[in-house]
Amino acid sequence: MADVLFSNVRIFDGGGEAPFTGDVLVQGQRISRVVKTGHGQRSQPVAGVTAIDGGGAFLMPGMVEAHTHFSWNDQPSLDAIQRMPPEEHILWCAEVAKKYLDMGWTSCVGAAAAKPRLDVVIRNAINDGTIQGPRYLAASQEITVPGGLGDTTAPHLPQPEFAFGAVVSGPHEMRRCVRMFAKYGVDTLKINLSGESITGMPSEMSQFTEEEIRVCVEEAKAWGKRVAAHARSTWSIKKCVELGIEVIYHASFADEEALDQLEANKFNHFVAPGLAWLINTCHNASQWGLTPEVTRKMGYHRELEAAIESMKAMRKRGIRILPGGDYGFAWTPHGTNAKDLEYFVRHVGMSTMEALLSATAWGGPMMKMGKQLGYIREGCLADILLVDGDPLADITILQDKARILAVMKDGEFHRAPPLQGGRAVRTGMPATVTRWAA
């Protein structure tokens, strides 16, 4: 692995300060030097590195997607996802994993897989170099109850293989289920605490007993695993705080009490609302039969309003809100995930700076890697994006693959910068001419 020197780049270091012009040296898998240049300072000479003149491009930490479903296959229903055979499904996941890295997501937090081992296998294959993909935390299937969100079995087709989620009933079955996923090697247990309006059980309803949730958390902790919850309803949000569920997905209907609880424990939780699902289900799914009239009846427009209010309130209280969520449906296709940052700015009232930080600075602890990730600082892991333009001026450019000039993960280029063409990004590699035959 060659060491890389980025020079003449505008550095957004993840700390919340305005970007500065400087150089970044990557040695091995880590950032070894960050230097401000200009104002009479110039970089020290280095030898034996690949030098990349960034031509003023924006250099920032790789982004972290907090709620990832590689195995959702851009289909319009859970059933259509579940019907993909396992062989095709694993190849699909591999393809999607690469796509996320292409788009600048150097870390992803798995939020549930559609078959028991998909996430675990993909994580392992990324880690051993079989496939390309982001750093990844592998999730279980969604654990749910008979009739709950994720139970796609039919009365005449009751086999568990037909279910999108893992269906349990009672603390005993819950324990067995958590143990099975722990055995398979997941990082996270995903539990569906609330309903989901499109599946029949409204989002305001909650489906598990407190005892079942308690067993899930207890058993996960016994194996050193994390629990993440699909929690749209007020009750389910409160149970996450009360029972110690670290990752809260959606949190649409947070009332005053829930907000107080969250604020009091704000460094124990991460909230990833997955606004893209609500916004696009309300407004961009007509082609699949979900016209605004239909989704209004389902309750999604009301939920969207509630979710935006909840997120605004959480932002004011300093609760960590992270991007990502439920990309992988027909109307929220994989690879468009950076729209979440735009939604944070447009709907939640974040500044572009806050939106960027939500994908970087909070990504490290979300990935259980503390401050090693999410910063352009000496000693941090070299997950780096080179961006054509200024996301602080226009957050939407992060949705455009062509504007993400380069993606580096763990000190290695996944996508090397284009060295010919429009942008002035050049290397100082020594000239070599190769002939193949004497």
Next chain:
Amino acid sequence: MDTLFTNVRILDGTGAQPYSGSVLVQGNRIRQVGRSTAAISPAGATVIDGAGATLMPGMCEAHTHFSWNDAATLAEIQTMPLEEHVLWCAKVARRYLQAGFTSCVGAACAKPRLDVVTRNAINAGQIPGPRYLAASQEITVPGGLGDETLPHLPFPEFSFGVNVNGAEDMRRVVRMFLKYGVDSIKLNLSGDNFTPQSPAGTTWMTDAEVAVAAEEVKLRGKRIAVHARSAASVRQALRHGVEVIYHASFTDTETLDMLEAAKDRIFVAPGIAILYAMLNEAEAFGITRARATEMGYQVEWDAALESLSKMHKRGVRILPGGDYGFAFTPHCNNARDLEFFVKYLGFTPMEAIRCTTLYGGQIMMQPHELGVVKDGYLADLLLVDGDPLANLAILRDPKRILAVMKDGAFAKEPPIGDAFGRLLAGSEAQRAWGRAA
């Protein structure tokens, strides 16, 4: 993107002597092959100055097992979970293509759908890989080669192959694989010294069972390939009209006469690398030469060399490939077969090359458009540093395989550094994706 190779030594794959010239590729086909150094007008094509390198057809592997995972036993292959197994196959497919095999004939897979899924993913452009004909699992009989169930673990999932017992059982299994979309059905007609309970000399499928398989396959326009080491199994295959015969170690005059009579129809891929490796290179895996001899490998090796040399003299098409994917025959050394053909079977180097080019197009069922460097043929091409006729070993050296083109697109790009020393972003991206799948 069109490509013009200039200044190359063209080894066209038909058996003709190489000549200097240039080759123009347009779209996915070879459009013009120029003899002499007279320039072909490039007309917007990317020009690749071959500097005298050899340009030859992409190679064909006639007996491929992507799902064998370089393990030392069938049980170790079978215990790989399904998800990992698919990713393994995808990785191996990419490696074969990069090694210069632009076509592979699947000879059996370790779980029912692995070959079909890999073929489909290659054809859809989801993963890089050679042109591929997908096989079924090995179909065998209880106790035969491929039956890895144990008395206390009788479940079909424990079995490497699919066990059938009786003609109607065979019909159901063949129909299942045809439903899954295989291009060929694999039958184990004989045993193998690898499995001492069913050694190479034994033949155990009934004619009624084989006939039903042949009937079903014919109905759907597919093909049967057989594992046939014993003379009786080779004759059985020929009686039932089988086209692809793997191994054919033991023959007698009657069998050779039958093979010769069918020579325009059949292909023999002996896979002698595994015999050689078991005798000479498997000690690290607990199989000493003495142990291999005890298992019967010396007897089979001697018989196979005699049988195959005679077949070659009688004009039977013998193709390289076979049983790479074990610990002692790891994937991507497959071109070694060509050296074995010259060293042990009396082939000339030119005959060995022709086995993997001209005959390759034929076994891929595309005899008029694949396997030869000729106007109108599919652009599956290798650029090789050196002369394979002088040294066949360069065909298994990744550094000497300078470029691999499949269907008009580079699977391995020629290593060009431009005069300004710029990294080429495109090729960088290509390499990155290459690692992925």
